[in-house]
Amino acid sequence: MTTPASAVSRFLENHMRRDAQARETSVAGYMAGLAAGCLVAVGALGPYMGWxxxxxxxxxxxxxxxxxTIIWRALRAGWFHPAIHWLNVAIEVSIPSVVLAFDLRFQGAAYALTAPTLVIWGTLVVLAALRTQPLLALVAGALAAVEYLVLYFFFVMPLLPEEPLLTLKPPFIMMRSVFLLSSGVATAILARHFMRKTEQALAALREQEVMGKYMLxxxxxxxxxxxxYRATYSPEGGFEKQVALKRILPSYADDAEFVSLFRREAELCSTLHHPNIVQVFDLGRHGxxxxxxxxxxxxLPLSTVLRGLNWQGLPVSAVTFLGAELAAALDYLHRRTGKYGEPLHLIHRDVNPPNVLISRGGEVKLSDFGIARDTARAQLTVAGNIRGKLGYMSPEQAYGKPIDGRTDLFALGLTLHEALTGQRLLLGQDEAGLMMAAVSQELLPPSHVRPDVPPELDAVVMGLLDRDMNKRTPTGEEVRHQLLALTGEAAPYPQGQLTLARATQVAMAHVQQHHSGSLSGPHSSPSASGQVLVRSG
Known part of the structure; x- marks a missing residue:
């Protein structure tokens, strides 16, 4: 889908309007410096010109x-008015006229028409091109030509001798005024050409980077x-909305299996409406x-928050709030019904810190539903593929056994354990080691690493990490109730969200400082590309 020319033109026009202050500041700085240099030059030439x-x-x-200097300082301080363009151009173009009048007064008509200062007239007209307004450049050229003719015919010509030099006669003066006017025309053409070529370049760039109505x-x-990418949804009518736009790399666009997962994520998430689940608005194809x-x-993702906090773990109340929000999201997912009220038995199958997004305000969102499936279809992994992120798999998931929502709750337990301790619980040197850890590694409570974790919270986390599915905490609703029952410093409300927000903001500042803001968006990695595919057998 091509980018409308009017939209590109509007975008460029708005950008140039926003940049007008910076450009006028540059011109004012140049003129202030030029005037300061002229002070020195005029003073040095004083003995030759007459005092x-x-x-x-x-x-x-x-x-x-x-x-x-005053204008430069005011513009740098933030003041700006569009009329300053016109005023400054009028002043700049009129400077040679004033100099010509001074030359006429003190040195005579012939000197006034041949003084070297007139050479700068055309340059000052061209300076109007920096305002990128063709009309302004035309007016500058016309003003210079009119001022020159008025000064000549009304003030200089009566003082010339009867037979002046050929170059001081009216035909040559008219030619000079035409040159001044043509400099304005040339400047206007240059400004218009610059704007048109910039629009064409921008349109060509946006043709590659704009996916339909999404500006990347x-x-x-x-x-x-x-x-x-962070993107702006920009349909007609001026409406805009910030979105996160995930796209398949072109080299994988022909991978039927991956595209199927991608489409399934869109289809599933478009039906999910929960404050703790990232919403999907659109699925499309571009190019x-x-x-x-x-x-x-x-x-930031939870994994990046923990890294930004140097793996120290989150405050206890922040973790209990995080757990309560994620438990609510999983309970909603697991209880989701179809259009006729039939249970869908959906399973996320990839709950882990990179897929848990935390806003700077402490909001918690579960993302990446690319491999989420209903229970019946999920059992297909028994004889085929085991999907999920290694290091966050439940024992039944690693074995390829039948799974249900309790698999997500085991992963939730691993995620909360890591949020408290700043360390992964399941460790292994390779894929086989991680899968073995899921079924045989000793699982110690968070307080083993972090003594300030209260026993009640230890019990909630370890209840999620029971390897026996039948003994594991059965539902997200029950997990949420257990967390809400905590008191004191471990209580998720009323301080949990604020504490989580502060920790996230600290992590964002740390990440931006060390990585130049490259991880300051909502994802540290596209969730679809973060999944792990392991062939069993």
Whole structure:
């Protein structure tokens, strides 16, 4: 889908309007510096020009230096008015006229028309091009030509001798005024050409980077199969909305299995409406790749928050709040019914810190439903593929046994354990080691690493980590009730969200400082590319 020319033109126009202050600041700084240099030059040439002309020029240049310095400082401080373009261009173009009047007064008509200062007239007209307004450049050229003709015919010509030099006669003066006017025309053409070529370049760039009505900004995550961008949804009418846009890398766009997972994620998430689940708004194809438009979470994945806190773990109340929110999301997912009220028995199958997003306000969102399935279809993994992130698999998931929502709760227990301790619980040197850890490694409570974790919270986490599915905490609703029953410093409310928000903000500042903001978006890696595929047998 091509980018509408009007949209590109509007985008460029708005950008140039926002940049007008910076450009005018540059011009004012240049003019202030030029005036300061002229003060020195005029003072040095004083003995040759005569002190009358010297004093007049010093006064003019001094006023210009003060004026442009004041304007420069005001613009740098944030003041700006669109009319300043027109005022400054009028002043700049009129400077040679004032100099010509001074030359006429102190040195005579012939000197006034041949003084070297007139050479800068055309340059000052061209300076209007920096405002990128063709009309302004035309007016500058016309004003210079009119001022030159008025000064010549009304003030200079009556003082010329009867037979002046050929170059001082009206035909040559008219030619000079035409040159001044043409400099304005050339400047306007240059400004218009610059704007048109910039629009064309921008349109060509956006043709590659705009996916339909989504304008891409910085990349906020990448992986082996997909990448995530912060994007602006910009349909007609001026409406805009920030979204996270995940797209399949072109090299994987022809991978039927991966595209199927990608589409399934969109289809499933579009039916899920819960405050703790990342919403999906759109699925589409642009060029040779597919994209997914999702809710933009201004924050970090839990894994990046922990890394930003130097793996010290989160405050206890932040973890209990995090657990209560995730438990609510999983309970909603596990209890989801179809259009006729039939239970769907959905399972996420990939709950882990990279897929838990935390906003700077402490909101918790569960993402990455690319491998979520209903229980019946999930059993297909017994004889085929085992899906999920190694290090966060339940024993039954690692064995390829039948699974249900309790598999997600085991992963939730691992995630909360890591949020408290800052360390992964299941460890292994390779894939086989991680899968063996899921079924045989000794699981110690969080207090083993972090003594300030209360026994009641230990019990909640270890209840989720029971390897026997029948003894494991059975539902997300029960997990949430257990966490809400905690008191004192471990209580998730009323301070849990605020504590989590503060920890996230600290982590964001740390990440931005050390990675130049490259991880400051809602994802540290595209969740679809983060999944692990292990062939059994």
């Amino acid at each position: 009358g002309l010297t004093k007049a020029l010093l006064s003019l240049v001094g006023v210009l230096c003060v004026y442009y 900004h910085e990349r906020i995550g990448s992986g082996g199969m997909a990448e995530v 040779n790749t597919y994209f997914l438009a999702m809710e933009f979470v201004d924050g």
